[in-house]
Amino acid sequence: MSHDFDPELAPFAARMRPLDYADPAGARAALREVMARQPSYEPVSRVAVEDRRVPVPGGPAVTVRLYRPLDRRGPRPALVFPHWGGFLTGDLETSRTAATRIADLVGAVVVSPDYRLAPEHPFPAGFEDCAAALEWTAAHAAALGVDRDRIGVGGFSAGGGLAAGLALRSRDRGGPPVRFLYLLFPQLDDRLATVSARKFVDTPMLDRRGLVLSWRHYLGGREPSPYAAPGRAGELRGLPPAFVGVCECDPLRDEGIAFARRLTGAGVPTELVHYPGTFHGSVGVAHAAVSRRMVADQIDALRRGLGRP
Numbered sequence: 001m002s003h004d005f006d007p008e009l010a011p012f013a014a015r016m017r018p019l020d021y022a023d024p025a026g027a028r029a030a031l032r033e034v035m036a037r038q039p040s041y042e043p044v045s046r047v048a049v050e051d052r053r054v055p056v057p058g059g060p061a062v063t064v065r066l067y068r069p070l071d072r073r074g075p076r077p078a079l080v081f082p083h084w085g086g087f088l089t090g091d092l093e094t095s096r097t098a099a100t101r102i103a104d105l106v107g108a109v110v111v112s113p114d115y116r117l118a119p120e121h122p123f124p125a126g127f128e129d130c131a132a133a134l135e136w137t138a139a140h141a142a143a144l145g146v147d148r149d150r151i152g153v154g155g156f157s158a159g160g161g162l163a164a165g166l167a168l169r170s171r172d173r174g175g176p177p178v179r180f181l182y183l184l185f186p187q188l189d190d191r192l193a194t195v196s197a198r199k200f201v202d203t204p205m206l207d208r209r210g211l212v213l214s215w216r217h218y219l220g221g222r223e224p225s226p227y228a229a230p231g232r233a234g235e236l237r238g239l240p241p242a243f244v245g246v247c248e249c250d251p252l253r254d255e256g257i258a259f260a261r262r263l264t265g266a267g268v269p270t271e272l273v274h275y276p277g278t279f280h281g282s283v284g285v286a287h288a289a290v291s292r293r294m295v296a297d298q299i300d301a302l303r304r305g306l307g308r309p
Contacts, residue, residue: 003203003249006277008288013279016204021213024088024119031089039286041100046070049100051092054113054136062129064136065092067103067110068145075147077179077306078109080134080166084157084281086187086206086214087126088118095159101295106302109146111137115162122220123228130162131169138176150306152180152240157206157252157280158214160186164230164259171238180305181242184298185252185280186259189231190215190224194254203249206280211251231255236266243271243301245294247278273297 005013016034019027048068053061069076079102083094092114099110115129134153141148153163160183167178192198192211201208219228226233236259244260246253253274260272275282275290283294 003279004277005249005279006288006290009277009279009282009285009290012282012285013204016279016281018203018205018207018210019086019089021086021088021210021217024117024217027086028089031085031094032091035094038097038284041097041104047100047103054132056129056132059116059125059128062116062132063092063114064133065099065112065114066144067099067112069103069107069109075141075150076107076109076145077150077152078111078137078141078144078146079106079182079302079306080111080113080130080137080151080153080163082113082115082130082155082159082162084155084159085117086210087158087161087218088214090117098156102299102302105299106306108302108306109144119217119220123218123222123225127162127165127227130166131175134166134170134176149177150179151176152182152302152306153178154180154182154302155186156184156283158187160184161188161230164188165227167239168230168233169227178240179307180302181240182298182302182305183242183256183259184245184283184294185247185250186244186256187211187214187252188229188259189255190219190229191231192251194258196253197251197255200249200251203251204279204281206251208251231259236263236268239263239266239268241269241305243273243297243305245273245275245297247280247282248274248276249278250280252280271301
């Protein structure tokens with residue numbers, strides 16, 4: 001199937017093959033290799049990076065990586081930012097460049113949890129790790145220099161699915177108030193019934209086969225919960241204001257659009273941006289104008305969404 005990729009992205013499409021989620025260990029190694037080739041964010045000297053251990057009810061403690069801007073005074077916003085990787089790949093290094101950039105340009109404390117991965121640890125293990133990171137950030141806001149009323153959640157791909165689940169959980173359980181929800185090409189719905197989920201069987205970085213395997217590993221044969229697959233949530237009223245960005249040639253495109261439309265219909269202030277000619281993860285092709293626009297939109301949305309007191 002031919003795709004009308006952005007001219008700056010097209011030369012990279014053939015090289016950015018989907019990870020093979022049939023082999024989780026191999027997929028993890030492949031993602032580490034991909035991320036090692038990504039340019040780092042400079043200057044890192046403006047951001048302090050520190051790892052902490054956070055207790056998880058009913059499970060082992062989770063490591064969270066904190067990114068704190070050094071040149072900011074007074075209470076700052078925070079963003080709990082789970083990494084991407086189909087719920088079964090990725091680690092603390094995966095989101096380093098994006099998290100450092102957000103900390104520096106938004107002035108936010110970024111909290112990146114090293115959550116447990118499927119299939120060894122299916123839902124809800126990784127989700128509970130992320131929930132513990134959110135609870136811990138709110139409970140330790142003063143010590144972290146964070147304004148407890150300006151804590152957001154966000155992520156790319158599976159990280160976006162985890163972030164949306166956290167927003168639902170906090171709403172339902174009276175958890176820490178979530179100020180803003182940032183989602184870029186989020187993975188939200190295990191049913192894979194949309195046009196894009198059916199159509200894109202040969203797209204770079206992620207295709208239908210990868211999505212089927214990702215959900216199979218993550219759910220582990222269990223009945224899907226809306227916290228695992230937020231696209232299944234029956235009611236979206238009461239969620240925080242949101243930004244949703246989707247890529248044109250991405251099997252996740254239509255579920256992101258559907259979620260944004262449902263948020264709007266539920267009275268949630270929501271910004272939806274569709275990036276023509278892009279594919280899943282193409283934000284990582286740093287030199288492309290459309291990728292730079294995705295990053296600029298991210299920083300702008302987080303600045304506005306996390307706001308001032």
